[in-house]
Amino acid sequence: MQELKARSVSLSVGRDDGTMELQGLRLGELLITGSAVETTGLEQQGWRRFLSGAGTRKVSIEASGLSFDTAAEQRVRSLALSGEDEDYRIEVEGGPVLLGKFLVVRFALQGSHGEEPAYALRLESGGL
Numbered sequence: 842m843q844e845l846k847a848r849s850v851s852l853s854v855g856r857d858d859g860t861m862e863l864q865g866l867r868l869g870e871l872l873i874t875g876s877a878v879e880t881t882g883l884e885q886q887g888w889r890r891f892l893s894g895a896g897t898r899k900v901s902i903e904a905s906g907l908s909f910d911t912a913a914e915q916r917v918r919s920l921a922l923s924g925e926d927e928d929y930r931i932e933v934e935g936g937p938v939l940l941g942k943f944l945v946v947r948f949a950l951q952g953s954h955g956e957e958p959a960y961a962l963r964l965e966s967g968g969l
Contacts, residue, residue, distance in 0.1 A: 850904045853930040854916050860930075861913035868933055869903035869961070900939060900966035902931060908950060908958040917962060921948035926967045942967035 850866040878895035881888070908914060920927055924944070931939040947963035 848934040848936065850902070850934070851930075851932040852904065852913075854913055854920075854927055856928045861911075861916055863906070863911070863913045863917065866904040866906040869905060870901070871903075871933060871936065872899075872901040874899050874901075898966075900941075900943075901963065902939075902943075903947075903961065903963045905959060905961040908952075908960045914960065917945055918948050921945035921962075929964065931964075939966075 848868040850868045852863040852866060854861050854863070875898040876896040878892040880890050880892045882890075926942045926944045929939070929941065929943045931943075933939075943964040943966055945962060946965050947961070949961045950958060951961065952958040
C-alpha cells in the first residue's frame, strides 16, 4: 500500500515588495464551494435550470505548522485580530495555485509544556 502524506502549502502574504512567506505548513483542508441560481420556468416542465456563472463561490483553506514567531506569522496573526482581508498567494503541493483576497477567520497557537509550539489557521476567500 502506498504511503499517504499530507500536502505542503506555501502561503505568501501581501503584494509585490511587501510580500512575506509562511513556510512549513501542512494542508488540513481545501474546500471550494458554490451556490446555484435557478431560472426554472414553466417551459422546463418542472426540471430545474441554472444560470451559468451566477451565484457565489468560496474557497476555504485550513493549514497548520510549527511556530517560529516569524514576521509573516505575526502579520497573519495581526490580520486575524484586525479582521482585514489581504492579498495571498497560496500554493498547494501537487494542486492549485490560488491568488486573491482572503480573510483570516481562525488563528490558533497550540502546544503543551515541553513541546514545540504550533499554529493552525483558516482562510476564507473574498474574491479570486
